[in-house]
Each structure stands twice: as C-alpha cells, then as structure tokens.
Amino acid sequence: MKIDPKSSADLSAQISQSIKSAIINGDLIVDQRLPSESELADHFEVSRPTVREALKRLAAQSLIRTQRGATGGAFVNRLSFEDAYAQQVTTSTLLLSMNEVSFQTACEARYALERACAPLSAQRRNADQLATMRAEIFRQGQPELSDEAFCASDVAFHRALVDGAANPVLSYQLAGAVEAMQPLMNMITFSARDRARIVALHCQIADAIDLGDGAAASDGLQALEKETLSLAQKVFETRSTKSPPPQAG
Amino acid sequence: MKIDPKSSADLSAQISQSIKSAIINGDLIVDQRLPSESELADHFEVSRPTVREALKRLAAQSLIRTQRGATGGAFVNRLSFEDAYAQQVTTSTLLLSMNEVSFQTACEARYALERACAPLSAQRRNADQLATMRAEIFRQGQPELSDEAFCASDVAFHRALVDGAANPVLSYQLAGAVEAMQPLMNMITFSARDRARIVALHCQIADAIDLGDGAAASDGLQALEKETLSLAQKVFETRSTKSPPPQAG
DNA sequence: ATGTTTTTATTTGTCTGACATTTAAAAGTC
DNA sequence: GACTTTTAAATGTCAGACAAATAAAAACAT
Known part of the structure; x- marks a missing residue:
C-alpha cells in the first residue's frame, strides 16, 4: 500500500x-x-x-x-444491502435532478426494470407481499389523501412488487429506479379520475401477481407506464404554455 | 443549515x-x-x-x-452519469463479494434486468452497437484468449447490448448488475466447448438485435443464463468435493 | 480465590495556530 | 494598452496538544 x-x-x-x-x-x-x-x-x-x-x-x-x-x-465494514440501498436511492435521485433527464427516459427505465421483476414476483408471491400491495391500493383509494402521500403509497406498492421477486440483488438494483422517480411524480397533480385509473391498474397488477401470472402483471405495468406518461405530458404541456419552469415544493 | x-x-x-x-x-x-x-x-x-x-x-x-x-x-458538483456509473460498479461489486450472494441469485438478477433492455435495444439498434457486439464475438472466438480476457469481452458485449437501449438511466442502473458479476465469472474455467456454446448464443442474440427482434434476443439471453448457471454449478460442485473454498486470483 | 473498583494505556475526536501552495485579481511598469 | 509584479484569498498540509471513550490491567476488598 x-x-x-x-x-x-x-x-x-x-x-x-x-x-x-x-x-x-x-x-x-x-x-x-x-x-x-x-x-x-x-x-x-x-x-x-x-x-x-x-x-x-x-x-x-x-x-x-x-x-x-x-x-x-x-x-x-461489511457493506450491507441496507447501506447500499440508501446510497443507490440518493445517487439516483441526484442524477435525475441534476441532469435534465426527461420524464419519459426515467419512466421508461423504471418500467422496463419493473417488468423484469414481474415474472419472478408472480412466481414467488407470498401473503405478506400481497397484503402490502392490497393495503397500499386501499390507501390510494382514500379521497382525502394528498398528492404527495399518494405518490409515496405508489412507491410502496411498487417496492412490494419488486421485493416480491425475493432477490436482494434485484431489489437493490431497482431501488434507485423506483424511488428516484418520486420527486418527478410529486410534480403531478392527480385528479380523482386519474387516481381511479391508476388504482384500477394497480388492482389488475396485484390480481395478476396473486394468480401467479407474470405476463399479465407485465401487461398491467405496461399500461401503467402509458398512463403515467400521458399524465406527465399533460402536466408539462400546461406548465410550458402557462407558467415559468417547474419548481419543486 | x-x-x-x-x-x-x-x-x-x-x-x-x-x-x-x-x-x-x-x-x-x-x-x-x-x-x-x-x-x-x-x-x-x-x-x-x-x-x-x-x-x-x-x-x-x-x-x-x-x-x-x-x-x-x-x-x-453536477453528479455525472460517469461518476455515478463508477460508484455503482464499485458498490455492487463489494456488495456481492462481502455478502455471500449465491451465483444463482446474482445471475438471475443480471439476466432479468438485461432481458428488460432487449426489446428497447432491438428497437433502437445502431451500427456502432452492432459493430461492437460483432467485434467482441470475434474476439471471444480466438482460442488463445485467456479466461479473464474472455470474461472481460463478455462484459463488453453485454454492455453494448444494454447501451443499445439508448437510455442513460437504464445503462446506469444496469452497470452494477453486469460488471459486478465479472469477479464471479472469473472463477470459472471455460473449456473450448463451453466457449463455443457461449459464442453461439452471443451470435444468436446479436442476430436478433440486428433484426430488431426483441423477443428473440430475450430468448437468447434466457438460454445464456441457463448455460452460465450450469457452467457455474459444474465449477462449484468440483470445488466443494475436491478442494478448499474458492480463492480469487 | 473471587468480585469490585481504580488506574492506566490506547485510540479516536477535536482544537489551535501555523506555513505552503495555488490562483485570480489588483497594482505597477514600460 | 500590454505585460509583469504584487497581493490577497482560498485550499492543502503540518505539528502539537487536549478531551473523551473504552478495554485491559492493576489494585483492592471481601
């Protein structure tokens, strides 16, 4: 040395x-x-x-x-998955916020990776995971939920989906992709109708996992990606014509 | 503050x-x-x-x-993809080497994530990417190549596949999954026949990307995962019955 | 002999003050 | 005005000191 x-x-x-x-x-x-x-x-x-x-x-x-x-x-020090997970989330979040990554690019990456987990998650589904997913879906149906809390619940739902694959390496690698999107999602205002559509897709995905049908879960994720993208596009169009650049908070 | x-x-x-x-x-x-x-x-x-x-x-x-x-x-500092990429590779590598992650778990995660890139990569393929993939395949066919160099070329091939998706977020997220496997792969001795099988599958994947057929590329990856796993299993079985625990280097 | 307390040595955590080095701007010179 | 020199401000590095934590060793009491 x-x-x-x-x-x-x-x-x-x-x-x-x-x-x-x-x-x-x-x-x-x-x-x-x-x-x-x-x-x-x-x-x-x-x-x-x-x-x-x-x-x-x-x-x-x-x-x-x-x-x-x-x-x-x-x-x-033995680098724990927990430590690595936290580092990964921080790094990914900063990467997105500092590099003008388009919503579409981040969204595409996130859903591509999540779809990779779907088959494994469906195959190895367990009661805990399904309970978490159902609970988050229920929470998302509460009308008094703030947009921010709705996003947080969305992340929790997707984390349950990913963790369901029961592969810690996979969970770690996806941590960034899933959680770093939250600040971007927080810029969106979800109408009651928007939420209903998202919750419906979440149900579809949870049902598919429940049945052990990975392909169906993957289809649900694809639909959800499309839905998310169209919502975001609506927001950014409004922003660019009506007001100055978006400011978080 | x-x-x-x-x-x-x-x-x-x-x-x-x-x-x-x-x-x-x-x-x-x-x-x-x-x-x-x-x-x-x-x-x-x-x-x-x-x-x-x-x-x-x-x-x-x-x-x-x-x-x-x-x-x-x-x-x-503006966190660059390059910096984040390097961090990600280091962290993932240490995570695997320090936490007794099974070869199977790491392999499963890697190929699941790579398959997620295949459709995008096939859809957006470009000349550069294909040239890199073909060049690495050629290199892998050289009999005088050391096992270590073979593994390095393997990583380069897969990186080209991933980067072909033309999504920097995706490339970043996969950096760890692809590169952290290299130390594990380096423990394997590749016979001429093993190499031939791997090169054949690489060809199959490159052809599929060339044709824009994401599903076929994904199938190729699945076959490659199976091949890799069986190779590794062979190595670890031999190790556990004939000699002390594996020691890198 | 055993259990408890005290002492001691080691190591990290923090502070003070100083000097070296780098760098850009200001001042001076032709 | 163009060039050179000076200066000031900032980080980089060093030396020495003390504080605080901690476990082992020593001393002591039972």
Whole structure:
C-alpha cells in the first residue's frame, strides 16, 4: 500500500484510494482492523489530519467504520444491502435532478426494470407481499389523501412488487429506479379520475401477481407506464404554455 | 443549515449530512459555491479540520468539488452519469463479494434486468452497437484468449447490448448488475466447448438485435443464463468435493 | 480465590495556530 | 494598452496538544 509522491492529487484522496483498492482486491477483509491513525500517518509519511481526511472519505462510502477507545480503530465494514440501498436511492435521485433527464427516459427505465421483476414476483408471491400491495391500493383509494402521500403509497406498492421477486440483488438494483422517480411524480397533480385509473391498474397488477401470472402483471405495468406518461405530458404541456419552469415544493 | 449539539454522532458526520440535505432538497444548487472552510467553521462553531473532514466526506460521494486559489472553494458538483456509473460498479461489486450472494441469485438478477433492455435495444439498434457486439464475438472466438480476457469481452458485449437501449438511466442502473458479476465469472474455467456454446448464443442474440427482434434476443439471453448457471454449478460442485473454498486470483 | 473498583494505556475526536501552495485579481511598469 | 509584479484569498498540509471513550490491567476488598 503506497502512494505516488509525484501525483498532483490530494494526499488524502490518494491514501483513501489506496486503502479502497486494498479492500476491493481482498488485501483487507471484512472486520479487519486498519492500523491506527498514527501508524497510517507514519506509513504514508503524512500528518494525522491528512490520514483522518482519507478515513472520512472511506467512512462516507460505508467502506469502514470507526470505534473509539483502547481496542478501537478503523475496521473494514461489511457493506450491507441496507447501506447500499440508501446510497443507490440518493445517487439516483441526484442524477435525475441534476441532469435534465426527461420524464419519459426515467419512466421508461423504471418500467422496463419493473417488468423484469414481474415474472419472478408472480412466481414467488407470498401473503405478506400481497397484503402490502392490497393495503397500499386501499390507501390510494382514500379521497382525502394528498398528492404527495399518494405518490409515496405508489412507491410502496411498487417496492412490494419488486421485493416480491425475493432477490436482494434485484431489489437493490431497482431501488434507485423506483424511488428516484418520486420527486418527478410529486410534480403531478392527480385528479380523482386519474387516481381511479391508476388504482384500477394497480388492482389488475396485484390480481395478476396473486394468480401467479407474470405476463399479465407485465401487461398491467405496461399500461401503467402509458398512463403515467400521458399524465406527465399533460402536466408539462400546461406548465410550458402557462407558467415559468417547474419548481419543486 | 444547523447541527444538533446534543447528538452523539461525529461533528463532521453531522455537518456533511446537513450540507448533503441542503443539496438534495435544492437549497444548494449545482455549481453554487459553499462558504469557505473558515466561514463554515464559524457557522457551525467548530474548527477548520472538522469542517474539512465533513467536506472530504462529501467529496468522496462526488457531491462537491474543490478548487484552490483566490476564487476557489467548494462547489456543488453536477453528479455525472460517469461518476455515478463508477460508484455503482464499485458498490455492487463489494456488495456481492462481502455478502455471500449465491451465483444463482446474482445471475438471475443480471439476466432479468438485461432481458428488460432487449426489446428497447432491438428497437433502437445502431451500427456502432452492432459493430461492437460483432467485434467482441470475434474476439471471444480466438482460442488463445485467456479466461479473464474472455470474461472481460463478455462484459463488453453485454454492455453494448444494454447501451443499445439508448437510455442513460437504464445503462446506469444496469452497470452494477453486469460488471459486478465479472469477479464471479472469473472463477470459472471455460473449456473450448463451453466457449463455443457461449459464442453461439452471443451470435444468436446479436442476430436478433440486428433484426430488431426483441423477443428473440430475450430468448437468447434466457438460454445464456441457463448455460452460465450450469457452467457455474459444474465449477462449484468440483470445488466443494475436491478442494478448499474458492480463492480469487 | 473471587468480585469490585481504580488506574492506566490506547485510540479516536477535536482544537489551535501555523506555513505552503495555488490562483485570480489588483497594482505597477514600460 | 500590454505585460509583469504584487497581493490577497482560498485550499492543502503540518505539528502539537487536549478531551473523551473504552478495554485491559492493576489494585483492592471481601
């Protein structure tokens, strides 16, 4: 584990990269303790604050955890699905909000991926998952529900659909696609009629899952994508002719 | 932007979280300059090193970039697809290597997601994409190719397939699923006959894309998944009866 | 001998103050 | 006006110190 003294990059960046590589290629294994900050400082021939900056970079990526005290130190962290999931949602959300991705592009990606889950989800459906889907559908039928809460329930419904595939890798990969759309959806105003159509499609999908019919669930998702797109188009047309660019909140 | 003095968490973690939230909910916009380190230190009532640790945490997530000099400082960074892509590959790779995910689970997720791209990719196919796919197929036919290079070419082939969907969000979401499998694939030894079967399926898929037949491409992927799984199963059976647990490298 | 308390050593967390380096703008010079 | 020099502001780095947490070791009491 060494750093290049001629490199122009920050020392802390070089050090964190060096340790990161060691973790990735297995030189440092899960729960292994790194040398203390002072030892690292000696090893890399830098000061302790510089080492600390490097370690904080790694901590920000959940690659290490630190513990104070006599037997404390920095330990290689087992990256959990939970941590990765949260990172994925944040990254995807920022990616969409910072890069002028069209609603259509994001929507297409999301539904393409969800349809990929449908057959597995239908095949492995379980009572919990179906109960969640039904509960969210019921919630979505309540007329007093705010648009924002309606969107949140929509996300919960789709998450249940995805998690039903009982494949944690799949759930993780889809986390971003499903949740990052929420801010975009929040820009839409759902009329009672809009909601009714969406709820009907949700029912159709839940029924298909219930019957173990993946193809039918996939068809339902396709219809839902079309519905969502047309709703969004209506909103953006109105916005572009009547008012300044959309502002979230 | 404030922090809780009663919290037990690290000050630098609190500060980075506070700034991160400000970025996510739009209080800080892309390319906006943050206050200088000294000003932030005054604002949060901490020392400059603590502020710096917080900023390094953000830099590690590509949320800010820093610039030295008179008009320098920390700026909110536009998260690029490229950056997000790299993050996604690293995270997915570590997730698989640290969590005893079965080959089958990872494989299932990967091919399910790839099949989701097939129809779009077939519909929007272009000369570049097809040329890449054909070139990788040719490379895979060279007998002197090492197993590792064969796997790398395999990844390149699949990336071309995914990128053919011409949806950057989709490409980003699939980056992890496709590339994180490579270390797992590298544990497999491909006989000449194995390679021939895989190349044949790659041809079948490329032809289907060429013809704009998404369903056929999807079928090809399904066959390839089955082939890959049976290969892997063969390897793991041999390993478990004849030798100690697999060790990469 | 055993259980409890105290001490001690180690490690991370934080602060202060300083200097080096980079960079763009301002001031000076021809 | 064009070029050079100076200056100021910002990040990057360092050194040394103290605070706080924590577990092990030592001391003590029973």
